[in-house]
Amino acid sequence: MVRVLLFGRLADVAGWRERTVDPAPATLSALQRLIGADDPQLAEALAGVGVRTAVDQVLSRGDVSLDAVKEVAFMPPMSGG
Amino acid sequence: MVRVLLFGRLADVAGWRERTVDPAPATLSALQRLIGADDPQLAEALAGVGVRTAVDQVLSRGDVSLDAVKEVAFMPPMSGG
């Protein structure tokens, strides 16, 4: 089981901000395909330029295993201040 | 008659901060010679690097006439903040 968080415009596109996926897919890329499977707009937004992922609150690059992972966040380009 | 002001270490060297010179000399350089005449340490300090002059509260460069001038300030290198 993995908790999935969407931030910023990704949450607006999807119409949800948090969701539990159970069982967790084996990898981050599989999770991304799964949550985008029935939502082509979200799938496109997740593949957009500058979207980053955090796996258990650590920024990840490329694909990673979700073994024992509790939380995955998909984050569009960041802008504070 | 001209009022002469010394600032910073120039006042410490001279032992005075303000003095009236009457009659006023014709030029700034003559005034500088006059106030340094009986005080070689002040004369040397006035000739030091970075000493600037303000004539009636306007920074001056080089020698100027003191005709109708009310106030001359001798200022060592500036440092605020």
Next chain:
Amino acid sequence: MIRLQAEPFDPGALLTAFCEGRTQTGAVVSFSGLARGEAGAVTDLELEAYPGFTEAEIGRIAAAAQARFGLDDLMVVHRIGRIAPGETIVFVATASAHRRAAFEAADHLMDYLKSRAPFWKKEHGPDGARWIEPTEQDQADAARWD
């Protein structure tokens, strides 16, 4: 000190607290980012963070900045939620023995917060809402420190 908060704050009160009791610090620089009304085109801003992760990420950049610029101390306070024009979105303060380090560190922290810290910013106005993404200038500003 690094803090996210939903309540409005007064940057001056934070500066007072930050300066208090410093007898060996020569220079304190602060930056206050205010929400602009854009002459009525923006009614308010909405700032989203990733609680826990956002503080941790700012903490990492702050620790790196403290070492890089030799700071005595720093403070970052960032609003989240709805923010009205004129309210402070972000306050950064840096303290160091000399002014150059304090200026550079505050400048650096702001460049980071603008385009690399986990915040998402939405502008609400009479014509609807839009997400703000960092501009090319923001990206170039942040890249100055890489």
Next chain:
Amino acid sequence: MIRLQAEPFDPGALLTAFCEGRTQTGAVVSFSGLARGEAGAVTDLELEAYPGFTEAEIGRIAAAAQARFGLDDLMVVHRIGRIAPGETIVFVATASAHRRAAFEAADHLMDYLKSRAPFWKKEHGPDGARWIEPTEQDQADAARWD
């Protein structure tokens, strides 16, 4: 606003006043210069100005900075007389639509105040008093803007 004053002041209170009511300013940068105790080597500072001339000179550089950096507003408050360690010697604040201009203008004003504004600074300590003159670094900092 440009002001010289003999009484201690709280930089935070000045920042609060400076930020108040700004709905079109995006960025406020402040610099507070604090008197350092140098671990006991300095008991206090003495700042001398040339009343009238000093304010006028700062006014000239402030007007030039306001035009050069496109500032909305700026404030300079400078102590004169005796200043104890930890007290604020100088406060500069700049306001502009965007942060780069506010940072650069504050940095510029401080470089100017350090080595070109009509102030003279004496350090008093257990070993006596000495006049402080701008360092080569201060001169080089100011020359960046020429």
